[in-house]
Amino acid sequence: MTYSAHDARNDEPLAAEQTLLRVEGLKRTFGRGSGAAVVLQGVNLSIARGRLVALKGRSGSGKTTLLNLLGALDQPTEGSVDFDGVVLSGLSDKARGDIRRTQMGLIFQSFALFPLMSAYENVEFAMRIAGVPASARKEAALQALDYVGLKPRMHHRPFEMSGGEQQRTAIARAIAHKPKLLLADEPTAELDSRTGLHILSVLRDLVREEGMTVVMTTHDPAIMEIVDEVYELEDGTIVEAAKV
Ligand SMILES: Nc1ncnc2c1ncn2[C@@H]1O[C@H](COP(=O)(O)OP(=O)(O)OP(=O)(O)O)[C@@H](O)[C@H]1O
Numbered sequence: 001m002t003y004s005a006h007d008a009r010n011d012e013p014l015a016a017e018q019t020l021l022r023v024e025g026l027k028r029t030f031g032r033g034s035g036a037a038v039v040l041q042g043v044n045l046s047i048a049r050g051r052l053v054a055l056k057g058r059s060g061s062g063k064t065t066l067l068n069l070l071g072a073l074d075q076p077t078e079g080s081v082d083f084d085g086v087v088l089s090g091l092s093d094k095a096r097g098d099i100r101r102t103q104m105g106l107i108f109q110s111f112a113l114f115p116l117m118s119a120y121e122n123v124e125f126a127m128r129i130a131g132v133p134a135s136a137r138k139e140a141a142l143q144a145l146d147y148v149g150l151k152p153r154m155h156h157r158p159f160e161m162s163g164g165e166q167q168r169t170a171i172a173r174a175i176a177h178k179p180k181l182l183l184a185d186e187p188t189a190e191l192d193s194r195t196g197l198h199i200l201s202v203l204r205d206l207v208r209e210e211g212m213t214v215v216m217t218t219h220d221p222a223i224m225e226i227v228d229e230v231y232e233l234e235d236g237t238i239v240e241a242a243k244v
Contacts, residue, residue, distance in 0.1 A: 020181060020213045021047040021070060025079035028065055028236075039065050040236040043079070047229075049180070052207045053215045054223050057233035063217035064185055066233070070215060071106055071183045072096045084180060101130045105174030107167075107184040113158045119145060119169040120154040123176050130177040144176035145169075148202055164195035171202055175212070182206065184216035193222065200226050 026043040029036045040062045047053055055063045068074040069081055072088045081088045084103070088096055100106070113122050123141040132140060145154045148168040158166050167187065174182055187203070188196035204226050206212045216223070224230060232240040 018048045019046055020049045020084055022082040023070070023079070026069065026076050026081065027078035028069065028074070029077045038236060042237055045231060045238060045241070047213065047215065049213050050207060050211045051213055051228045052204060052226065053229045053231070054227045055215065055217045055231050055233060056219070061233040062236040063233055067183055067185055067215065067217055071104055072100045102177065103180050105177070105179040105182040107170050107174050107182070107187055109185060113166060113169055113173070115158050118155045118157050119150055119161070119172070122169055123173045126173045127177050132177050140176045144172040147175070148172045163191055164198060167191060167199055168202065171199070175206060180213060182212055182214045184214065186218060187216055188218070188220050188223065196220060196222060
């Protein structure tokens with residue numbers, strides 16, 4: 001069964017052009033033989049463009065593993081992830097990397113901000129990596145920093161900013177090249193509730209105003225208040241899909 005909270009609401013399958021992500025029969029194991037751990041199994045889902053989606057579930061249920069597969073950071077053991085009509089596992093490492101850099105934005109703890117660069121430089125550098133031409137980078141960086149309300153502090157380095165400001169810098173860095181998909185791993189985990197709500201409103205606006213698709217993992221009940229769809233994982237399988 002393919003889970004799609006969007007389908008469940010409308011009782012109609014998603015049209016191909018509405019679908020940004022289609023996951024079929026996804027399985028991921030780590031290790032081999034009798035010691036192999038099955039971390040994801042039989043995951044099917046379909047996510048439409050312009051949706052704000054949460055993946056929830058207990059610690060160890062497989063949320064980050066699934067997010068890594070959606071973001072082409074990892075390869076499935078079986079099954080496929082189709083991103084905007086392209087099956088990611090059918091591509092070379094280079095082609096997958098190109099799609100990730102140019103069409104996706106990632107907010108992951110493992111992609112920390114560069115400590116010696118200012119907020120502006122962090123955002124500008126990410127666009128260089130994404131292949132945005134030099135002539136367009138300055139304006140796009142300023143626009144992204146303005147979007148998250150950080151323009152006044154854009155010359156500060158991460159250690160001179162609060163946790164919320166650092167997270168907003170990470171969002172600006174992830175969205176400056178206008179990706180189709182934004183993936184965020186526990187984006188409010190390290191923040192107090194007020195700052196976390198501010199971050200969530202920025203993500204909400206990106207979906208509403210810019211038509212971006214956002215998929216994030218979370219333990220945060222506040223996230224459930226603002227998302228369009230929630231998928232719950234249990235032991236590597238989706239057990240519930242809901243329109244909130
Ligand atoms: N590279 C790896 N090698 C071996 N096991 C792994 C690897 N990555 C993840 N796992 C295992 O897969 C399971 C799911 O991990 P995952 O990080 O996806 O869970 P999660 O739902 O994101 O948890 P949390 O909420 O704590 O971040 C865990 O048991 C973890 O130990």
